[in-house]
């Protein structure tokens with residue numbers, strides 16, 4: 188039974204079409220990812236779901252509520268962590284958490300949340316003096332403070348270091364395990380792959396694919412890749428004639444072989460027969476990034492991914 192339904196959503200800003208035609212449904216208890224490059228329309232989509240923006244067209248239902256008509260009701264069941272949190276600079280972390288707790292009839296104990304998010308030593312620090320990552324973590328705490336049934340998290344781990352990012356993923360899984368449905372906006376492939384049960388891939392305001400991360404990878408039918416250095420001279424024809432192999436290329440002394448799921452066994456068998464040892468052997472599976480390239484014709488953000 189879907190907990191969120193979006194059907195034919197459209198939104199433009201002046202001449203700029205931000206969301207062209209977006210439809211998806213989120214099931215209760217899942218971590219649903221909205222993945223796409225900058226400017227794809229992800230934030231606009233979730234802002235419409237949260238009732239913060241009025242769609243130009245389309246229908247949205249969240250726990251049976253119309254987000255625009257039932258904003259007060261929606262606020263009690265949906266927690267949203269926005270990309271740019273605009274909180275008063277002068278309030279301390281503790282004061283901010285107290286203020287947000289007062290908005291809800293049965294708020295979560297924020298001391299547990301700040302402990303989980305590594306903010307326990309910052310309770311007296313003013314918002315304006317927090318680092319980017321600390322502000323990010325506080326905004327996650329604020330999204331969860333009302334014990335929402337649905338949490339919408341936009342660019343959850345942007346600005347966090349790798350360890351804090353992993354800790355945050357763990358926290359989100361725990362929140363989901365407690366029964367909260369999570370909608371996660373991201374442009375990090377690894378985050379999408381590790382955290383999400385299903386993903387809507389959005390490009391230029393449209394959903395180009397909707398599947399599990401593994402399903403998206405399988406759908407592109409990506410090949411296996413093997414790299415190795417042969418210990419003895421190797422005649423490439425021994426490999427190219429194998430039915431499991433689709434290509435053999437050279438990169439200096441390294442051999443790159445692509446092929447189907449059985450290519451590793453086939454290649455290793457030939458090498459053993461020829462008494463050639465494959466050194467520096469690497470087997471590369473297709474990734475979500477490969478799937479994204481196949482779906483959209485370009486990589487989502489190769490530079491940022493390696494820096495992150």
Ligand SMILES: Nc1ncnc2c1ncn2[C@@H]1O[C@H](COP(=O)(O)OP(=O)(O)OP(=O)(O)O)[C@@H](O)[C@H]1O
Nearest residue numbers: 200203204205223224225226227228229230231232
């Ligand atoms: N308030 C606004 N006024 C005018 N144009 C906007 C506004 N908000 C977003 N846009 C434009 O609409 C398009 C979609 O933006 P949106 O923020 O929804 O995308 P996004 O996928 O979330 O990207 P990002 O990750 O960069 O936030 C972009 O071209 C953006 O420049």
